Amino acid sequence: MRAAMLVVLLPFAALAQAPVLEISGANFRPLPLAYAAPATQDDGAKAHARELDEALQFDFSACGLFQLLDRKSFLADAKEGVTASSINFTNWTNVGAEVLVKVQLASDGDQLKGDLRLFSVNAGREELKVSESAPSKDTRRLAHKLANAVYKYFTKETGPFETHLAWTKKTAQGKDVYLSDWDGRNPVPVSVGGINTLPSIGPAGQVGFTSFKKGKPDLWLWRGGNAETLVSSGRMATGIAFSPDGKRIAYSLADGESAQIYVANADASAPRQLTNTPFFINTSPAWSPDGKRLAFVSNRGGTPQVYLMSADGGDAKRLTFQGNYNQTPDWSPRGDLIAFTARDERNAFDLFTVNVDSGKITRLTQDQGNNEEPSFSPNGRLLVFTSTRNGPSQLFVMTFDGNNQTALPVEKGTYSTPAWGK
Amino acid sequence: MRSKRESSKSFMLLGVAFVGITGCAHRPVTPPSEAPVSRAATTPASVESARVVVPQGSAPDDLAALLEQCIIHFDFDAKRLNSESLVRLDRLAQALRAHPEAKIQVTGNCDDRGTEEYNFALGQERAAAAKRYLVDLGIASSRIEVVSGGEERPVDRREAEDAWAANRRDEFSLLAGH
Numbered sequence: 001m002r003a004a005m006l007v008v009l010l011p012f013a014a015l016a017q018a019p020v021l022e023i024s025g026a027n028f029r030p031l032p033l034a035y036a037a038p039a040t041q042d043d044g045a046k047a048h049a050r051e052l053d054e055a056l057q058f059d060f061s062a063c064g065l066f067q068l069l070d071r072k073s074f075l076a077d078a079k080e081g082v083t084a085s086s087i088n089f090t091n092w093t094n095v096g097a098e099v100l101v102k103v104q105l106a107s108d109g110d111q112l113k114g115d116l117r118l119f120s121v122n123a124g125r126e127e128l129k130v131s132e133s134a135p136s137k138d139t140r141r142l143a144h145k146l147a148n149a150v151y152k153y154f155t156k157e158t159g160p161f162e163t164h165l166a167w168t169k170k171t172a173q174g175k176d177v178y179l180s181d182w183d184g185r186n187p188v189p190v191s192v193g194g195i196n197t198l199p200s201i202g203p204a205g206q207v208g209f210t211s212f213k214k215g216k217p218d219l220w221l222w223r224g225g226n227a228e229t230l231v232s233s234g235r236m237a238t239g240i241a242f243s244p245d246g247k248r249i250a251y252s253l254a255d256g257e258s259a260q261i262y263v264a265n266a267d268a269s270a271p272r273q274l275t276n277t278p279f280f281i282n283t284s285p286a287w288s289p290d291g292k293r294l295a296f297v298s299n300r301g302g303t304p305q306v307y308l309m310s311a312d313g314g315d316a317k318r319l320t321f322q323g324n325y326n327q328t329p330d331w332s333p334r335g336d337l338i339a340f341t342a343r344d345e346r347n348a349f350d351l352f353t354v355n356v357d358s359g360k361i362t363r364l365t366q367d368q369g370n371n372e373e374p375s376f377s378p379n380g381r382l383l384v385f386t387s388t389r390n391g392p393s394q395l396f397v398m399t400f401d402g403n404n405q406t407a408l409p410v411e412k413g414t415y416s417t418p419a420w421g422k
Numbered sequence: 423m424r425s426k427r428e429s430s431k432s433f434m435l436l437g438v439a440f441v442g443i444t445g446c447a448h449r450p451v452t453p454p455s456e457a458p459v460s461r462a463a464t465t466p467a468s469v470e471s472a473r474v475v476v477p478q479g480s481a482p483d484d485l486a487a488l489l490e491q492c493i494i495h496f497d498f499d500a501k502r503l504n505s506e507s508l509v510r511l512d513r514l515a516q517a518l519r520a521h522p523e524a525k526i527q528v529t530g531n532c533d534d535r536g537t538e539e540y541n542f543a544l545g546q547e548r549a550a551a552a553k554r555y556l557v558d559l560g561i562a563s564s565r566i567e568v569v570s571g572g573e574e575r576p577v578d579r580r581e582a583e584d585a586w587a588a589n590r591r592d593e594f595s596l597l598a599g600h
Contacts, residue, residue, distance in 0.1 A: 174574065195574045198539055210542070216569045217542055236546045236570045239539040252543060254570070257550035259543035281543040297540060304499075304540060325499070327537040341537050349535070372537055417538055 030404070031154070033066040034074065034097035034121075038114075039082060044107025048139040052105060052114065054409075055143035058183055059161050060101075062406040063147070064382060064399035065154060069097055082117055089124040097121045103146065112136045116146045118153065128153050140185060160377045164421055165384055166190065166199035166207050167395060170414035177209045177222075182377075182420075184395050184408035190222045198239050201421020202266075208240035208249070219251055219268070230268045239284055242266070243291045243311070244333075250285035250294055250311070259283050261296050263311055274313040286329045286338070287311070288356075295319065295329040295338050306340055306354065320354055322361055328373050331356075334380035337400065339364070341372045351385055353400070364402030375420045376400065384408075384418045485521050488514070489594040494552060496590040499536065501547040503555060507592075511552060514594065515559040524565065525597040528552050531571040533586035538572060545570035552592045567597060 038053050040046040061068040076091040082102040092100050100119040105112065111133050118128040130149040134142035144161035151159030163182045168175040174195035178187040190199065195212040202208065207222040208230065219231035219240045231237040236254040243249070247266055252259045253273075261282045264271035275282040280300040287294060291311060298307050298316065303324040309316040320326045325343035332338070337353040344350050349370040353362045365371040369388035376383055383400055386393045390407065392414040398405040492514050494507035503511065518524060530549030532541035549568035557563050571593075578585035 197572075197574070210539075212574070217572070235568055236542060238542045238572075252539065254543065254546045254550075257547055257554065259546060281540065281547065283543040284537070284539045325536070327540045343536070370535075 030067040031065060031099055032069055032096050033060060033099045033101060034069045034092055034095060035060055035071075035101040036074070036076070036080070036103075037071065037078065038103040038105050041104060041106040044136070045105040045112065048107070048112055048136055049105055051139045052103075052112075052143045055140040055183070055185075056103065056147055058409060059144060059147035060150075062183070062397055062404070062408075063151060063160065064404045065151065066099070069095060082115075084119060084124060084126045087119065087124075089119075089121055092119075092121045101150065107136065108133075110136050112139055112142055114142050114146050116149065118150060140181065140183075144181070157379050157381075160379060160382055163378050164201060164205070165395070165418050166201050166209070166421065167418040168197045168199065168416050170392075170416070174212070175416070177207070177211075179207055179222075180410075184410035187410075191220065191227050196220075198417050200239075200241055200419045202242035203244065203246040203422060205422060206242075208242065210238045210240070219249075231264075231271075233271075241285050241287055243287050244289055245291055248291070248311070250287065252283040252285065252296075261285050261294065261309075263294075272313065274309065274311075275316065284328050286331045288331050289333045289335050295331055297327050297329065306338060308356070319356070319359065320361070321359070326352075330375050330383075332376045332380045332400065333378055339374035339376065339383055339400070341374065351383070351402075362401065364398065365405070368405075371396075373417050375418055377420050378422055382420075384420050386416055386418065485517055485524055486596045488517050489526060489596055492594050494592045495587060496548055496592075498533070498586070498590070499544065501544065501551045503551055507552075508555070511555050512559070515556050515561055518556070518561050518565065525567070526565065527567040527569060527595050527597050529569045529571045529575070529593045529595070531575050531589060531591050531593065532573045533589040534573040534576060534581075535586065536573070538574075542570050542572035545572045548590075548592055552594075 035057065038049050040049045057068065060066050073095050075094055076088060080087060082104055098121055100121050102117045104115045113131065113133040115131050117126055119125060120127050130146060132142055132145040147161045148159040160182050164179055165182060165184060166177060166179050168177050175197045176192040177190040177196045177199045179190050180187040190207050191209055191211055197210050199207050199209040209220050210217050211220045214232060217236045217238050218229055219237045220227050221230040231251060234253045234255040236259065238252050241250045248263055249266055250261060250263045253262050258277065258279055259281050260273050261275045262271045262273055277300045280298060282296055282298045284297045285294045293308055294311050295306055295308055297304050301318060305318055305326050306320040306329045307316040308319050323342045326340050328341045329338045336356060338356060339351060339353045341349055342352050349372050350366060351364040351371045351374050353364060371385055371387045374383045374385045381400055382397050384395060384397050387396045393416055395408040395410060395415045395418055396405055397408065492510050494510055528549040530545035532545050549570060553566045553568050556566055576589045578588045
């Protein structure tokens with residue numbers, strides 16, 4: 001079993017054995033990070049500073065690694081320099097910061113350039129300097145690139161900030177599917193008008209979704225701005241899931257009374273029916289990261305539960321035994337956990353994970369409206385999900401163990417079925 | 423789509439025409455399902471039971487109206503047809519026998535609790551359950567299309583027991599060209 005534990009190396013200590021921080025378990029403590037308002041070097045940079053700043057603050061605060069300190073508490077002069085020699089580190093120690101991030105922004109034609117410096121406050125030393133640039137119109141992308149450099153510095157892993165989400169937003173008559181940045185911003189319409197839902201993102205950035213464009217639920221594929229039908233056979237096809245290598249798709253299809261799980265080639269050729277329970281539902285397939293197994297939902301035992309089976313078919317094994325309404329499994333790209341939606345004893349919908357090997361259940365959400373439809377980030381550290389805690393169903397992210405639950409900064413609306421991809 | 427007013431008008435006409443079928447033999451009624459929730463589930467008024475019956479050879483318009491009025495409801499996470507649903511389906515089968523050329527569509531729907539994909543599968547089963555019953559009554563399988571509406575087609579968008587109960591339903595319509 002692979003431990004679901006993110007080791008954060010703290011290279012601040014001059015000693016050979018750097019202190020190690022675990023992101024899960026009792027030892028994890030988010031790192032207190034002070035991020036000063038960006039310094040701008042010209043009017044062009046000034047015009048984009050606020051947008052960059054908002055994106056960067058969200059990235060730091062939502063990713064779960066950091067405790068982003070409130071700027072209002074800062075003691076340092078707003079005009080303080082950006083090099084170690086010009087920084088009074090005592091002012092930063094006194095507000096509880098262990099890490100200090102400073103950003104300088106400059107414009108060059110229609111390009112925006114950002115320099116980010118990261119300091120160890122206790123050592124009073126610059127630990128990281130990165131320069132990134134992006135077209136001014138993609139200011140948020142510049143922020144995400146800089147945030148990814150910081151994430152990688154601490155974790156040695158690729159951060160989530162340049163990944164994408166697909167999700168649906170309710171309209172007066174139905175639902176539209178969009179593809180957005182990881183924070184829900186810059187939404188690109190994938191399929192609008194009528195009822196479109198259950199999107200997923202393939203390894204090449206393609207988006208599969210379920211649409212009623214032809215009067216019944218069919219599978220559609222969107223690539224580079226064009227959408228076409230992928231599976232229109234049977235009476236109902238829903239919930240396309242791309243295998244991790246992109247060569248196969250899994251989905252749920254009903255030809256008769258009950259939905260069954262199918263696997264086909266990526267172009268929908270050579271479909272194979274993997275389940276055969278004529279009077280029971282099989283739905284919501286999710287691939288294991290090695291592409292060898294599928295998690296799915298079946299009510300063959302009387303209530304909807306999460307099951308596992310080989311992606312080549314064969315016997316299914318029940319994975320969840322607690323509760324009587326467990327749905328929407330999503331397999332962590334790290335392999336060890338499956339996140340799912342459950343209806344609890346108080347009839348609220350909440351999120352849980354189940355350990356694939358041990359069957360151990362961990363609760364992630366509680367007492368905050370209904371929480372549904374979890375989907376792991378590509379690095380397995382975060383989950384996107386929907387929550388009704390503030391009213392209409394909204395998009396949230398949290399760490400894989402339920403910490404740092406944060407609403408995405410999106411327009412008002414009713415959102416559903418988010419899926420995370422590259 | 424007919425306006426409400428139109429529907430109720432044709433419904434009254436049907437009401438007059440529909441006497442006589444109610445007495446037809448019912449199949450053994452499956453026991454009502456043990457609903458996990460929704461004890462408060464009320465069935466919105468649609469076809470008033472017992473008084474109405476269809477005439478042999480009434481106009482297809484009347485069949486369309488009957489289909490529109492014939493809504494059957496379900497318990498939470500259940501596809502079992504309750505006794506009231508069976509009465510309505512018996513009546514519907516009678517009307518379909520009177521119109522052997524007619525093809526119909528059954529759309530199965532769910533309330534918006536639970537997850538969307540599961541509700542697609544559940545809607546499919548609800549529609550198929552009605553079809554299976556009609557086929558058992560002798561209606562040709564080829565005359566009945568089933569479609570799942572999942573939780574995507576609520577008739578009442580409120581989050582309340584009575585709204586959820588109203589949304590958990592099969593709807594019937596005449597297929598185009600018939």
